[in-house]
Amino acid sequence: MLVKDDGLADFKAQQDKEIVEVPPTSQSRRFNECDIIGNLERDEKGNVVNNLVDEAAGQFKDKDGKDTNQRGYVIDPATGDVINNHNGATMFKKAELDERGEVPAPFNVEKHNFNPHRVRGDFEHDRNGKPIIAQNDKGNFVDKKGKRI
Numbered sequence: 001m002l003v004k005d006d007g008l009a010d011f012k013a014q015q016d017k018e019i020v021e022v023p024p025t026s027q028s029r030r031f032n033e034c035d036i037i038g039n040l041e042r043d044e045k046g047n048v049v050n051n052l053v054d055e056a057a058g059q060f061k062d063k064d065g066k067d068t069n070q071r072g073y074v075i076d077p078a079t080g081d082v083i084n085n086h087n088g089a090t091m092f093k094k095a096e097l098d099e100r101g102e103v104p105a106p107f108n109v110e111k112h113n114f115n116p117h118r119v120r121g122d123f124e125h126d127r128n129g130k131p132i133i134a135q136n137d138k139g140n141f142v143d144k145k146g147k148r149i
Helices: 009-016
Strands: 053-056 058-062 088-093
Touching: none
Parallel strands: none
Antiparallel strands: 053 058
């Protein structure tokens, strides 16, 4: 296989981009809850168990002593903004959060960077842009590479 000298230039540029996008945008699909959640225990169902430090003030802290909100997101104690737990950059303004401290949609739904395009099969398309779905000898639907869908 022959590759042009600059064939991997776009790939290199993609690698050089920052992994954490501040603030996140829903179009890039690079948001992950791990970037904003504090170092907290989880219950048997995987839910965050937040550490309430001062009930009267409604103050929460994680295991590392960082301020968190009631959802377990690391916050700037001065502003209440949700911040990146690595570099302290503001990810979501306090005004963008709901009354329970949850981040806005679609980030509250797509917390773990799920991209449906990564699990889609590889298809040829007809003139109308609809995928052409084949069947294998066992009657299973497959993409053009023979992978079951």
